[in-house]
Amino acid sequence: MKDKTFSFKGGIHPPYSKELTESISLTQALPPKIVYIPLQQHIGAPCDPIVKSGDKVKIGQKIGDSQAFVSVPIHSSVSGTVKNIIDFPTPTGSKVKTIVIESDDSYEICDTVKPMGDINNLTSKEIIEIIREAGITGMGGATFPTHVKLSPPPEKKIDTVILNGAECEPYLTSDHRLMVEHPQKVVFGLKAIMKAVNVNKGIIGIEDNKPDAIKNIKKIIANEPSIQDAVLKTKYPQGGEKRLIDAITGRKVPPGALPMDVGIVVNNVGTASAIADSIQKGMPLIERIVTVTGNGIVQPSNMIVKIGTPFKEVIEQCGGYSGVPGKVISGGPMMGFAQYTTEVPVIKGTSGILVINQFDAYSEIEQPCIKCARCVDVCPVGLLPIKIANYSQKSKWDEAEEYNALYCIECGSCSFICPAKRPLVQRIRLVKGEILAKKRSK
Amino acid sequence: MLDKELVVSSSPHIRDNDNITKIMITVVIALLPATIAGIYYFGFKSLIILLTTITSSLITEVIFQKVRNRTISLKDGSGLVTGLLLGLTLPPTLPIWIAIVGGVVSIGLGKMVFGGLGQNIFNPALVGRAFLLITFPVKMTEWINPVDGLSGATPLNLLKMEGIKTNYFDLLIGNVGGSIGETSVILLLLGGLYLLYKKCIDWRIPASYLGTIFLMTLLIGQDPIFHLLSGGLMLGAFFMATDMVTTPITKKGRWVFGIGAGIILVVIRVYGGYPEGVLYSILFMNGLTPLINRYTRSKIFGEVSK
Ligand code: SF4
Numbered sequence: 160m161k162d163k164t165f166s167f168k169g170g171i172h173p174p175y176s177k178e179l180t181e182s183i184s185l186t187q188a189l190p191p192k193i194v195y196i197p198l199q200q201h202i203g204a205p206c207d208p209i210v211k212s213g214d215k216v217k218i219g220q221k222i223g224d225s226q227a228f229v230s231v232p233i234h235s236s237v238s239g240t241v242k243n244i245i246d247f248p249t250p251t252g253s254k255v256k257t258i259v260i261e262s263d264d265s266y267e268i269c270d271t272v273k274p275m276g277d278i279n280n281l282t283s284k285e286i287i288e289i290i291r292e293a294g295i296t297g298m299g300g301a302t303f304p305t306h307v308k309l310s311p312p313p314e315k316k317i318d319t320v321i322l323n324g325a326e327c328e329p330y331l332t333s334d335h336r337l338m339v340e341h342p343q344k345v346v347f348g349l350k351a352i353m354k355a356v357n358v359n360k361g362i363i364g365i366e367d368n369k370p371d372a373i374k375n376i377k378k379i380i381a382n383e384p385s386i387q388d389a390v391l392k393t394k395y396p397q398g399g400e401k402r403l404i405d406a407i408t409g410r411k412v413p414p415g416a417l418p419m420d421v422g423i424v425v426n427n428v429g430t431a432s433a434i435a436d437s438i439q440k441g442m443p444l445i446e447r448i449v450t451v452t453g454n455g456i457v458q459p460s461n462m463i464v465k466i467g468t469p470f471k472e473v474i475e476q477c478g479g480y481s482g483v484p485g486k487v488i489s490g491g492p493m494m495g496f497a498q499y500t501t502e503v504p505v506i507k508g509t510s511g512i513l514v515i516n517q518f519d520a521y522s523e524i525e526q527p528c529i530k531c532a533r534c535v536d537v538c539p540v541g542l543l544p545i546k547i548a549n550y551s552q553k554s555k556w557d558e559a560e561e562y563n564a565l566y567c568i569e570c571g572s573c574s575f576i577c578p579a580k581r582p583l584v585q586r587i588r589l590v591k592g593e594i595l596a597k598k599r600s601k
Numbered sequence: 602m603l604d605k606e607l608v609v610s611s612s613p614h615i616r617d618n619d620n621i622t623k624i625m626i627t628v629v630i631a632l633l634p635a636t637i638a639g640i641y642y643f644g645f646k647s648l649i650i651l652l653t654t655i656t657s658s659l660i661t662e663v664i665f666q667k668v669r670n671r672t673i674s675l676k677d678g679s680g681l682v683t684g685l686l687l688g689l690t691l692p693p694t695l696p697i698w699i700a701i702v703g704g705v706v707s708i709g710l711g712k713m714v715f716g717g718l719g720q721n722i723f724n725p726a727l728v729g730r731a732f733l734l735i736t737f738p739v740k741m742t743e744w745i746n747p748v749d750g751l752s753g754a755t756p757l758n759l760l761k762m763e764g765i766k767t768n769y770f771d772l773l774i775g776n777v778g779g780s781i782g783e784t785s786v787i788l789l790l791l792g793g794l795y796l797l798y799k800k801c802i803d804w805r806i807p808a809s810y811l812g813t814i815f816l817m818t819l820l821i822g823q824d825p826i827f828h829l830l831s832g833g834l835m836l837g838a839f840f841m842a843t844d845m846v847t848t849p850i851t852k853k854g855r856w857v858f859g860i861g862a863g864i865i866l867v868v869i870r871v872y873g874g875y876p877e878g879v880l881y882s883i884l885f886m887n888g889l890t891p892l893i894n895r896y897t898r899s900k901i902f903g904e905v906s907k
């Protein structure tokens with residue numbers, strides 16, 4: 160597995176723009192004065208608050224939880240006083256009940272935060288429980304609760320854990336820096352996951368544009384016979400779960416099925432690192448690495464930011480705006496969300512804050528489709544984006560569904576490549592929503 | 602903070618910098634060598650014909666868009682490509698007014714009545730040429746020899762009517778009678794390779810089209826090399842049969858398109874009363890393209906055969 164470079168069919172080669180931050184070391188952001196911690200930062204049921212206005216909280220203290228299986232608790236990232244619980248905008252675009260905490264600058268750590276002891280003495284069940292209690296979700300942006308991913312039904316035989324270190328989104332370098340600077344945490348997390356799902360084969364997939372990350376990870380796993388690395392071709396969306404599994408193992412996850420159906424569990428390297436913290440230090444997920452970058456930022460950086468810190472504070476700490484900002488994006492340029500305000504807080508899924516200056520922020524005018532089929536050629540799922548988008552425009556939901564609209568992973572490759580600048584994925588997203596709404600109402 | 606002015610739009614937030622105009626310009630550049638050779642072989646009159654078809658194509662497009670109150674889209678370059686392609690398929694002696702009619706029909710009937718760029722089913726330049734061929738059969742088949750300008754015949758005519766076979770070298774460099782831009786195989790190939798290199802066309806169509814013609818003519822005992830080198834085949838294979846708008850969007854579909862067009866061409870050339878088959882082979886497959894698209898959808902990722 161050493162010398163081969165793995166890849167998948169389709170995909171694009173956007174300008175990666177990673178040179179802005181790829182060699183910049185992680186820096187701890189200044190502790191925030193006020194944090195805004197949404198009760199829902201994950202896919203699944205929102206949490207109920209377990210604190211109220213006026214309560215004192217400490218770092219790492221649980222402040223919200225839910226009975227639902229598909230949900231994770233949230234924790235305070237500062238020590239201080241709960242000021243309020245209000246509806247507040249989040250980077251995903253919706254308003255969510257949010258706990259506002261004012262820091263007292265004492266940085267006291269909650270006494271529930273303590274090392275969980277030797278991993279060899281922990282059972283699979285215990286590890287999964289630690290992960291849930293630490294509020295860990297997928298850190299690559301999808302924010303699916305990790306303990307759910309690690310609890311496949313017993314009839315699904317898992318044989319391999321893959322760590323996703325592809326980081327194929329342009330601009331983002333948080334996973335890259337993590338692997339360069341803390342490879343041991345990543346590998347520790349992987350071992351914990353392998354133990355949790357009871358397999359003895361782990362693979363870390365990394366795109367070949369991160370040679371220093373590959374080198375450092377290789378060093379750590381040199382004497383770990385059960386863990387291998389897989390060097391992936393740099394191509395977007397190499398980090399899409401199914402593409403990654405295909406590239407590394409040749410197994411194809413059928414449409415509508417999950418990685419576990421082919422015996423695989425995939426987690427992000429950032430998630431593995433969070434798991435390491437939760438076991439080694441007992442520290443829940445209260446901070447994450449955020450790549451702050453783009454031509455609209457004075458000092459592009461890789462920041463370790465407390466969950467709940469408003470975007471604007473992070474931006475200011477990176478030297479503020481360079482010129483007039485045109486777009487502020489949460490996440491990367493391919494799948495990230497454009498923000499209408501920088502008041503929104505960094506949440507568990509915020510992998511990057513990308514600021515594009517005003518000159519590059521406007522999209523070009525849409526032209527007629529010339530049927531060049533470039534969108535077809537790049538679609539990693541093998542869809543006909545042009546057809547689905549056309550049906551979407553004509554409100555033909557059934558036809559769009561027949562053309563497999565629901566299997567679109569919204570990677571945006573089709574819109575990226577279209578020479579007529581048609582908003583394909585936007586229309587496909589719309590039709591997906593319509594199809595799902597129709598299914599629910601049945 | 603200037604939050605008020607932030608642009609909120611759907612992802613992706615970056616776009617490839619290729620666009621329709623650039624694609625069309627690339628096609629024009631790819632056609633230039635053969636165009637210049639055509640003017641060299643057939644003289645100043647052919648330049649006038651080319652300029653005429655281009656101008657009348659562009660003007661027709663503007664008039665249609667003005668009448669329908671649409672935005673004028675000359676700068677997408679598609680009208681220019683149609684005008685040039687049409688001109689290249691015309692005989693060098695054609696009266697100018699017929700060239701004008703060709704441009705009007707190409708754009709008007711071939712493109713605008715369908716709703717403009719991207720909507721047409723048939724290749725507009727070929728629609729124009731087919732119309733002229735039917736309406737002015739004599740003028741459209743008057744050929745001259747290169748350089749000396751004396752009246753002559755095309756290699757395919759010579760073969761069909763008199764059994765004379767032109768030598769390969771003359772066919773390659775284009776030193777034969779024929780339409781303005783169709784004769785120089787080597788320069789058309791060069792242009793085609795450039796388009797392939799620029800990823801403006803898919804290799805599957807020229808490969809399957811030319812491959813089918815080669816195999817079929819070989820099988821029925823004709824000279825396959827001669828067939829590949831003569832007539833408007835190279836221009837057709839690389840510049841017409843690859844027209845994005847009027848050819849399949851699926852890869853499998855492109856194979857079907859090329860093979861189908863190849864078969865039709867050989868049938869026309871060998872068994873038909875007509876020396877040339879490029880025009881109708883492509884137009885016919887253009888007509889089938891929506892159907893081909895429907896039946897050649899490939900499996901999606903991870904899908905198993907049903
Ligand atoms: S890439 Fe754009 S222009 Fe080309 S076929 Fe797809 S939608 Fe049409």
Ligand code: SF4
Pocket residue numbers: 537538539540541542543544566567568569570571572573574583584587
């Ligand atoms: S159709 Fe969906 S999966 Fe395919 S390229 Fe477009 S966004 Fe990606």
